[in-house]
Amino acid sequence: MTPMIEVADLWKVFGPRPERVVGSPLADLSRAELRERTGCVIAVRGVSFDVRPGEVFVVMGLSGSGKSTLVRCLTRLIEPTSGEIGIGGEPVRAMNPSRLRELRRRRVAMVFQHFGLLPHRSVLDNVAYGLEIQGRSRAERHRRAGETLALVGLEGHENQYPDQLSGGMQQRVGLARALATDPEVLLFDEPFSALDPLIRRDMQAEVRRLHGEVGKTLVFITHDLSEALSLGDRIAVLRDGALVQVGTPEELVGAPADSYVADFVRDVPRSDVLTLRWIMREPAPGERCEDEPLSQHTVIRDAVHRVLRAERPIPVVDGVRRVGVIDADRLLPALIGHHRQVPA
Amino acid sequence: MTATVPPPALRSGRVTPTAGEVAAVGRRRRPWRRLWAVVLGVVTVAAYVVFRTEGATEDGDAAAFRFFDGVRDWVDANRDSSPVFLYGINYVRLGVRLLVDAVQAALSGLGFAGLVAAITGLGVVLAGWRTGLLALGGFLAFAVLGLWEQSVDTLVLTVSAVLLSVAIGVPLGVLAARVRWVGAALRPVLDVMQILPTFAYLAPMTLLFLIGEPAAVIATMIYAVPATIRITALGIGEVSPSAVEAATALGSTRWQLLRKVRLPMARPTIVLAVNQTIMLALSMVVITALIDAPGLGQNIVSALQRVNVGAAFDAGLAIVILAVVLDRITTNAARRVRRSLSIRGGIGVGIAVVAAAFIPLGSADLPAYSFAAPVNDAVGWIELHWYDVTEGLKNGISAGVLDPLETVLVTSPWWLFVAAVAAFGTLISGWRAAAVAAPAAAGLAGLGLWQHSMQTLATVLVAIVLTMLIGVATGVVCARHDRLATALRPVLDAAQTMPSFVYLLPAVALFGASRFTAIVAAVIFAVPPVVRLVERGLRDVPPAVVEAARSAGSTPRQLLWKVQLPMARGGLLLAANQGIVMVLAMVVVGGLVGAGALGYDVVAGFSQRELFGQGLAAGLAIVLLGIVLDRLTQGFHDSKGPRR
Amino acid sequence: MRTLRTAATAALIASLAACGGATSGAGEESEPSAGPKGTVNLAINPWVGYEANAAVIAHLLEKELGYTVEKKELKEEIAWQGFETGEVDAIVENWGHADLKKTYIEQKKVAVDVGPTGNKGTIGWYVPQWMVDEHPDITDWNNLNKYAALFKTSESKGKGQFLAGDPSFVTNDAALVKNLKLDYTVVYSGSEAAIIKAAQQASAQKKPLLFYFYEPQWLFAKEKYVRVKLPAYKTGCDADPKKVACDYPDYVLDKIASKKFADANSTAYQLIKNFTWTNDDQNLVSDYITNQGMTPEKAAEKWAAEHEATWKPWIR
Numbered sequence A: 001m002t003p004m005i006e007v008a009d010l011w012k013v014f015g016p017r018p019e020r021v022v023g024s025p026l027a028d029l030s031r032a033e034l035r036e037r038t039g040c041v042i043a044v045r046g047v048s049f050d051v052r053p054g055e056v057f058v059v060m061g062l063s064g065s066g067k068s069t070l071v072r073c074l075t076r077l078i079e080p081t082s083g084e085i086g087i088g089g090e091p092v093r094a095m096n097p098s099r100l101r102e103l104r105r106r107r108v109a110m111v112f113q114h115f116g117l118l119p120h121r122s123v124l125d126n127v128a129y130g131l132e133i134q135g136r137s138r139a140e141r142h143r144r145a146g147e148t149l150a151l152v153g154l155e156g157h158e159n160q161y162p163d164q165l166s167g168g169m170q171q172r173v174g175l176a177r178a179l180a181t182d183p184e185v186l187l188f189d190e191p192f193s194a195l196d197p198l199i200r201r202d203m204q205a206e207v208r209r210l211h212g213e214v215g216k217t218l219v220f221i222t223h224d225l226s227e228a229l230s231l232g233d234r235i236a237v238l239r240d241g242a243l244v245q246v247g248t249p250e251e252l253v254g255a256p257a258d259s260y261v262a263d264f265v266r267d268v269p270r271s272d273v274l275t276l277r278w279i280m281r282e283p284a285p286g287e288r289c290e291d292e293p294l295s296q297h298t299v300i301r302d303a304v305h306r307v308l309r310a311e312r313p314i315p316v317v318d319g320v321r322r323v324g325v326i327d328a329d330r331l332l333p334a335l336i337g338h339h340r341q342v343p344a
Numbered sequence B: 001m002t003a004t005v006p007p008p009a010l011r012s013g014r015v016t017p018t019a020g021e022v023a024a025v026g027r028r029r030r031p032w033r034r035l036w037a038v039v040l041g042v043v044t045v046a047a048y049v050v051f052r053t054e055g056a057t058e059d060g061d062a063a064a065f066r067f068f069d070g071v072r073d074w075v076d077a078n079r080d081s082s083p084v085f086l087y088g089i090n091y092v093r094l095g096v097r098l099l100v101d102a103v104q105a106a107l108s109g110l111g112f113a114g115l116v117a118a119i120t121g122l123g124v125v126l127a128g129w130r131t132g133l134l135a136l137g138g139f140l141a142f143a144v145l146g147l148w149e150q151s152v153d154t155l156v157l158t159v160s161a162v163l164l165s166v167a168i169g170v171p172l173g174v175l176a177a178r179v180r181w182v183g184a185a186l187r188p189v190l191d192v193m194q195i196l197p198t199f200a201y202l203a204p205m206t207l208l209f210l211i212g213e214p215a216a217v218i219a220t221m222i223y224a225v226p227a228t229i230r231i232t233a234l235g236i237g238e239v240s241p242s243a244v245e246a247a248t249a250l251g252s253t254r255w256q257l258l259r260k261v262r263l264p265m266a267r268p269t270i271v272l273a274v275n276q277t278i279m280l281a282l283s284m285v286v287i288t289a290l291i292d293a294p295g296l297g298q299n300i301v302s303a304l305q306r307v308n309v310g311a312a313f314d315a316g317l318a319i320v321i322l323a324v325v326l327d328r329i330t331t332n333a334a335r336r337v338r339r340s341l342s343i344r345g346g347i348g349v350g351i352a353v354v355a356a357a358f359i360p361l362g363s364a365d366l367p368a369y370s371f372a373a374p375v376n377d378a379v380g381w382i383e384l385h386w387y388d389v390t391e392g393l394k395n396g397i398s399a400g401v402l403d404p405l406e407t408v409l410v411t412s413p414w415w416l417f418v419a420a421v422a423a424f425g426t427l428i429s430g431w432r433a434a435a436v437a438a439p440a441a442a443g444l445a446g447l448g449l450w451q452h453s454m455q456t457l458a459t460v461l462v463a464i465v466l467t468m469l470i471g472v473a474t475g476v477v478c479a480r481h482d483r484l485a486t487a488l489r490p491v492l493d494a495a496q497t498m499p500s501f502v503y504l505l506p507a508v509a510l511f512g513a514s515r516f517t518a519i520v521a522a523v524i525f526a527v528p529p530v531v532r533l534v535e536r537g538l539r540d541v542p543p544a545v546v547e548a549a550r551s552a553g554s555t556p557r558q559l560l561w562k563v564q565l566p567m568a569r570g571g572l573l574l575a576a577n578q579g580i581v582m583v584l585a586m587v588v589v590g591g592l593v594g595a596g597a598l599g600y601d602v603v604a605g606f607s608q609r610e611l612f613g614q615g616l617a618a619g620l621a622i623v624l625l626g627i628v629l630d631r632l633t634q635g636f637h638d639s640k641g642p643r644r
Numbered sequence C: 001m002r003t004l005r006t007a008a009t010a011a012l013i014a015s016l017a018a019c020g021g022a023t024s025g026a027g028e029e030s031e032p033s034a035g036p037k038g039t040v041n042l043a044i045n046p047w048v049g050y051e052a053n054a055a056v057i058a059h060l061l062e063k064e065l066g067y068t069v070e071k072k073e074l075k076e077e078i079a080w081q082g083f084e085t086g087e088v089d090a091i092v093e094n095w096g097h098a099d100l101k102k103t104y105i106e107q108k109k110v111a112v113d114v115g116p117t118g119n120k121g122t123i124g125w126y127v128p129q130w131m132v133d134e135h136p137d138i139t140d141w142n143n144l145n146k147y148a149a150l151f152k153t154s155e156s157k158g159k160g161q162f163l164a165g166d167p168s169f170v171t172n173d174a175a176l177v178k179n180l181k182l183d184y185t186v187v188y189s190g191s192e193a194a195i196i197k198a199a200q201q202a203s204a205q206k207k208p209l210l211f212y213f214y215e216p217q218w219l220f221a222k223e224k225y226v227r228v229k230l231p232a233y234k235t236g237c238d239a240d241p242k243k244v245a246c247d248y249p250d251y252v253l254d255k256i257a258s259k260k261f262a263d264a265n266s267t268a269y270q271l272i273k274n275f276t277w278t279n280d281d282q283n284l285v286s287d288y289i290t291n292q293g294m295t296p297e298k299a300a301e302k303w304a305a306e307h308e309a310t311w312k313p314w315i316r
Helices: A031-038 A067-074 A097-107 A123-133 A138-151 A167-180 A197-214 A225-231 A249-254 A259-265 A300-309 A328-340 B019-027 B032-051 B063-078 B083-109 B111-127 B129-144 B148-178 B180-195 B198-209 B213-237 B241-249 B254-265 B267-291 B296-305 B309-336 B343-357 B372-385 B387-411 B414-446 B450-480 B482-497 B500-511 B515-539 B543-551 B556-567 B569-593 B597-607 B609-637 C002-019 C048-063 C076-085 C098-107 C129-134 C141-151 C173-179 C192-204 C259-264 C267-274 C279-291 C296-306 C308-314
Strands: A005-014 A041-051 A056-060 A082-087 A108-111 A185-189 A217-222 A234-239 A242-247 A314-318 A321-326 C039-044 C068-073 C090-094 C111-128 C160-164 C184-188 C210-215 C225-228 C250-258
Touching: A005 A067, A031 A041, A041 A067, A041 A242, A056 A067, A056 A225, A067 A082, A067 A185, A067 A217, A097 A108, A108 A167, A108 B241, A123 A138, A123 A167, A123 B254, A138 A167, A138 A197, A167 A197, A197 A217, A197 A225, A217 A225, A225 A249, A234 A249, A234 A259, A242 A249, A242 A259, A249 A259, A300 A314, A300 A328, B032 B414, B063 B083, B063 B198, B063 B609, B083 B111, B083 B148, B083 B198, B083 B213, B111 B129, B111 B309, B111 B343, B129 B148, B129 B309, B148 B180, B148 B213, B148 B254, B148 B267, B148 B296, B148 B309, B180 B213, B180 B569, B180 B609, B198 B213, B198 B267, B198 B569, B198 B597, B198 B609, B213 B267, B241 B254, B254 B267, B267 B296, B267 B309, B267 B482, B267 B500, B296 B309, B296 B500, B296 C068, B309 B372, B309 B482, B309 B500, B372 B387, B372 B500, B387 B450, B387 B500, B387 B515, B414 B450, B414 B609, B450 B482, B450 B515, B450 B556, B450 B569, B450 B597, B450 B609, B482 B515, B500 B515, B500 B569, B515 B569, B543 B556, B556 B569, B569 B597, B569 B609, B597 B609, B597 C076, B609 C098, C039 C048, C039 C076, C048 C068, C048 C090, C048 C111, C048 C267, C048 C279, C048 C296, C048 C308, C076 C090, C076 C098, C076 C250, C090 C111, C098 C111, C111 C129, C111 C192, C111 C259, C111 C267, C111 C279, C129 C225, C141 C160, C141 C184, C160 C173, C160 C192, C173 C184, C192 C210, C250 C259, C250 C267, C259 C267, C267 C308, C279 C296, C296 C308
Parallel strands: A056 A217, A056 A234, A108 A185, A185 A217, C039 C068, C039 C090, C160 C184, C160 C210
Antiparallel strands: A005 A041, A005 A082, A234 A242, A314 A321, C090 C250, C111 C210, C111 C225, C111 C250
């Protein structure tokens, strides 16, 4: 399957004459030294990754790690310094302004941390904005905007103004605005970090639901690990502009690429993330097992009940092929392991 | 700083740092400055004593005068033949004439009842019922005062000038905010435009555009447009970047961004810009009566010529009413324009206006009342009973302060003055400001108007000292007594909307034709904003600091002198800077009533043919003097050049 | 009427744009200044005598001939500019101004002289009667320096003060002071009203005052002021304004009209052309305006009612 988004060796350097930094020994200097010598700061450092159609791809990092810059480079809201970007097989960096606008208007939409709503427009007109600048008729764009608002659960609020809504509702408007143009790709730049924790959880559920319903490709920026784990099909960890690791949540938790990632995932309850695949063992020769197998993709926690109640090890399967077995001896350390790692 | 609440600096049309920011800079005083100041002071005094001159008299025949006379003669000879005029300037004039006539046709076409209904409706729709009622009362008052036609004429000119300013200023403001080099190129131009005393460019206007409404409207536009540009640029610059980014991410073109995001989001600030433009235009339109603009200004000019304070009072009152009505409509509109206006309301008002236009009610049908007689009686009484006091005050200040200062300045050799400006300029405002001020000071000498410039300067200096003394004292009292401040606020509001011109009259009535008259008028003119800035500076002192000082046992006096005033230093110095520019403008207008010097040269320049060149040179000298004074005092609150 | 003019100006701009440049007078003439019920633009120069002339003419134009009159408060030089732009149709009391006549009548050909007003004008330096009583020789300019100290004020920089009027008035005072080596400073009061006020105070409170004044002037009927003899006027002695060292000439005050207005030869123009009256007539109307608390309109009405025989011949 061809990837939806391809990023190859992407660099973004801020400062005077940034192109000289890319790929030169200058790029190896420390941040402070580079700044001292050239006045430049590297925000994105040779990043490459692919995103598959329909995938939820999360980019995670601490503030200042370059993740917001990275996502803005995808549609050239920030012009990359070097590297290649392809969306739907088309090279983005080669696009002329009108082609680029077409891309932004029809194929890629974005949801922002600070919503970016237009305070002088009603909710309906905010959502219809993207259609309006495409030149759609008033009736058509209002109909479509109304549908999208219903999709995010905001029917009845069409004629209100953004400042009359709560933060969570405002971000739903932002979400509806992005969905209204029916893009193939949705980019989320820390969309929920300005919201209260409870509302954040609602919104995450909302995104999962929408993803299930409309099946877009999602690139999701966050600094919140639990958000990344709960949403991401795959997660890219960014540090100082460079990718440290790209993998599924369980790969990250199960096999952190380095101590930076390990530190990150240290507090994650492993049983919530890891699947049986990570703790199963080879069956002993001739060992008798339960009849009903468990999929190797079952999260540990979901298997606890069955494993602890079972009298014999339970076979673990990948589809129909048996790949291993799981029993209480293997399960318990994974459950406890988490507790041991809680900082004092 | 939110977009809807204008900082006071904006209200006077100048974008300047707030008192808080200023105080932060002011506190970092360098210890060597005081030493340098003393040394320079001593050197300057010594140089003066050694090199003092006789104070050469003006011979009325400097090269600059001849040059400007030559320009005038050329323009006169080529007005109807040079392509510059045939295809450029004369068309501008014609176009503006067309605009004025169209506005005039629209407003007078409504008739008395129709126009009153229209302004009331406009007030109701844009700004609510109270404002609508205010507008109704105000416009009816014009008729009661017997000044209906003049008020409409003034309104016509103001509206025309504002339309022109908005048409030019808003696009320029947008450009200034969006295109870096445009902003950088405009900044110094706007700086100079804002210190141009109104008086200085009437003569060049008549030279290019002849007398009449077009010249008046263009002069007014020049006076008002810097505020339009500045505040618009501010509003566009303040538009939330996240909204712009979001709209960009959806694929907006630059034009769509401007039209659908930036302009609508800056709309409250742009309405504020229009508000300021209206206020400035109104005060200038009155002065353009001197170049044959119709309206209330004519009444003031005529009252001035007849020293009829009462007649001027009526006209002044009408101007204040007009200013207040327009101000309330636009400021309240600025608060409400966030939402699109209800179309139905607009249609309703439109129908009402059309209906009212057919009501056969004329402005003459209302009962008439004039304040002329009672005001003149009061003035007469004061003249009779206070003669000794006013005369004593005038002679005392003139002989005791003004004359010695004038003598010192006039007898200083010009190079010493330039050197002093350069040295003290560097010390106070930094070398950048001095690099502008010193050549400007040298230019004064080059224009052949040295003596008159120094006389004007002396008058300005005395006036600014008086202004600061009165302004600071009042500001301090206001900051400490809430009830007084509340009572004084509407007075200050009215005083600030009154065109400078109006203040001449009471001063003339009390003090006759003299420099002191100009000083008094300048003080009355400049005190209100000074009071405002001082009061705000004091009130901006953090309550925690005041509390700490109190708990340490400070008496109210100690609190004022040791805590509040030092901390409000920025506000005080900003007030001095604003005050000095206003004082200069007024002292120059004082040329109409015997203040002499540059102001007289300007008046004589456009009323005596053979003095034209000298008048234009005097206008230029005023501008240069303004630049010197502004740059020197700018540094009071801004020693590191322009701050963003 | 304005709408009509707007349309006309628009049409004019369109036609000019089609065929070339715009002259300075363009767009002005469309306002009908001829024919019944037209508008006449009268300049109002800043002294009450002028206002008296204008008030009576305006009254007759409006009440007898049915015109509308627009009065424009303008200083002399600026009023003349109005002929060029079409803002002014007539000036009804002109004091000499040979240079302006040369520019606007001879060179630009936008104005015409329409004859004397009948008023004789004099300008001179005056002192109040009581000063002459006390110092009989003060009326000779040669003795002025002797008395300079008497005239000292806060504005006169240690010298004697010579009080002048509006900066726009016809004056040679600064040149006279310089060329006659007088120990005086010229101080401009800014208006006729300010001079009159000073003159009245000088009489009433016996304050010394040397001032610029002129006839016709209603004040001479109330108070006595004596003219100071300057070196006698000879033709041409005031040719160079910077070298003047002689007294002011006697003026035959006249009326000036814009060329367009004159060419239209309306009844309004005829009235202005025929208008002549005496200094006493003018002083009477000035007195009504200044001292009887009448508006110019009321004063003119009263005078017209009392002097029908004088104005009837103006209207034919």
